[in-house]
Amino acid sequence: MNAAPRSSRQGQRQLRVGELLRHALSEILQRGEVTDPVLETHVVTVSEVRVxxxxxxxxxxxxxxxxxDEPQVLVALDRHRKYIRGLLGHRIDLxxxxxxxxxxxESFDVGAHMDALLDSPLVRRDTSGDPEAGD
Structure with a gap:
């Protein structure tokens, strides 16, 4: 059963801690608590934290x-990861x-690819129910 949803592969505690970290990390980045020229000029979305x-x-x-500027943002976050970890320690009770x-x-890329596939003429023809619609 390798095709299980991502959430079922992690235990409840892992999921709960990951969600706590995601919320706290999002708040830290949103409030600009990390002083870095790259991070100050970007809004960073934290979509998931896996523990x-x-x-x-x-x-x-x-x-x-x-x-x-995705590579620069990742480098900036990595440069401040110990500091961010300290901020998280003050915010969450672990x-x-x-x-x-x-x-x-990469989930945004997957979503964009799915949109492109669903927009293709062949898929539209198959979903319309009319076999002659795409010809």
Whole structure:
């Protein structure tokens, strides 16, 4: 059963901690609590935080609004990850705040690809119910 939804592969505690981290991290970035010239000029979306089973590692999936300067934003976040971890420690009540890793969120690309597929003439023909519509 390799095709299980992502949420069922993680335990409830992992999901709960990931959601806590996502909300707190989003708030930190939204309020501009990390002083960095790159981060100050970008709105960063935190779409998901996945936590390891031992709760010691967390991977935050992020994307700057509009996808601009994505590599620079990831480098800036990585440069400040220890500081951000400290801010998270003051915000959420955990015995130990996980080590943070930042990755590019590719779900936006997948969504755009699906939209393009659904917009294609062949798919429109197949979904219209009229076999002659695409010819």
């Amino acid at each position: 390891s089973p031992d709760l010691r590692q967390a991977t935050a999936y992020v994307m700057p609004l509009g996808g601009r 015995k130990r705040v996980p080590d943070l890793h930042f990755r590019r969120d």
